[in-house]
């Protein structure tokens with residue numbers, strides 16, 4: 001039975017109707033129905049109940065939730081010119097300033113310029129090739145850190161993901177010992193971004209006029225939060241940028257996105273502002289997402305030792321034990337590639353993607369989607385959809401390997417990075433970083449249960465970026481030869 005929710009349907013043309021969804025309450029619509037914790041589970045339930053495209057209405061704002069890959073492609077990819085704006089999120093975007101970064105930037109000329117620059121530098125495998133040696137070096141450094149203090153492997157993942165993206169965006173090399181100030185700043189900024197965009201946490205995000213309430217007014221604590229979070233974002237953006245400018249002046253800058261855009265050029269204030277925020281856009285979002293994927297890889301290796309052993313046998317046979325694997329080996333390691341893909345499918349880093357906003361009315365399959373309404377993609381449901389993946393709750397890299405009479409299943413990388421003109425601009429880099437860290441770790445380490453903490457749960461954190469729940473594991477060199485490879489100098 002269909003439940004029509006949208007107040008918008010009063011304005012819809014006669015031939016169409018809003019998609020179905022849960023009944024709301026007068027005035028506030030579905031405000032009280034909205035899940036604020038692991039929202040993707042509720043969205044999937046609504047999908048089962050009301051259909052792959054269902055809608056809710058929050059204080060007059062229609063939100064369409066998409067639970068099928070096909071509909072996401074039909075709307076966001078094929079009709080990208082009207083589905084690529086972002087919602088205005090008063091606290092995060094306007095008050096803190098995240099609208100200056102790509103992730104919350106409105107659709108328009110500035111957005112197109114940012115996307116073009118990011119794409120030309122590392123948006124394709126060809127342009128990414130110039131950065132592959134950097135990814136190999138940083139992944140090798142990761143092995144060294146893990147070998148030294150394996151119990152801190154989570155910190156090492158954070159440092160490595162930050163190191164790779166900062167090398168590419170700013171040409172900056174992270175400190176070898178202890179925490180790196182710029183990596184820590186980016187992580188803090190992303191944590192604060194997660195809170196400032198979390199649905200339901202700050203009322204100002206639902207009632208934008210509240211942003212004009214003075215900070216001394218009772219209940220206006222969000223004004224102080226905004227000021228504090230803005231300082232972090234500004235520091236994260238300004239401080240590494242100033243380092244690069246200084247290095248360029250000294251002639252010591254390394255090849256990076258910023259050096260390519262700044263070196264030998266005279267930019268006006270606006271152009272320099274944009275270049276600075278483009279670099280900040282990448283180094284903020286890029287690190288935390290990659291951390292989640294690599295952490296998931298380690299958890300999967302503890303839980304599925306037979307898959308670990310199979311990938312190691314493949315690496316041993318193709319690469320041997322006299323050197324570490326590199327990007328040149330990737331095509332020859334189909335099982336290892338399939339394993340990395342299965343990690344991406346199994347743990348959804350961005351379970352509900354980022355909301356897209358329509359800039360014009362649309363009708364799809366008889367359903368009306370008004371201008372200004374939002375579209376949310378339930379990527380978690382899509383990567384666990386039994387209509388697309390056989391036994392979706394089973395970890396099985398083989399599903400991506402063609403066999404006689406059986407086609408490989410859908411590549412999760414076509415889903416996990418989002419859709420249309422907002423598709424993740426860092427996807428080639430993310431894929432390269434995760435694969436390289438996984439392949440090198442498999443080549444030299446045996447990853448298993450921790451002798452003291454053998455229980456591993458399958459839980460994940462809630463949020464725009466979801467991480468596997470905390471766990472401990474044992475990580476040891478596979479052999480004396482493996483140890484020698486870890487300790488060898490990095491091949492520059």
Ligand code: HEM
Nearest residue numbers: 102103286289293349350353354417418419422424426430
């Ligand atoms: C496993 C790693 C990653 C995953 C799963 C991931 C996923 C996503 C998703 C789902 C979106 C939203 C797409 C949409 O709106 O439809 C996105 C956007 C974005 N990602 Fe990634 N991402 C990853 C790594 C990276 C990296 C390494 C970078 C930077 C180099 C990056 C930079 C961005 C930026 C700047 C946006 C906003 C794009 C826009 O709004 O136009 N991401 N990502």
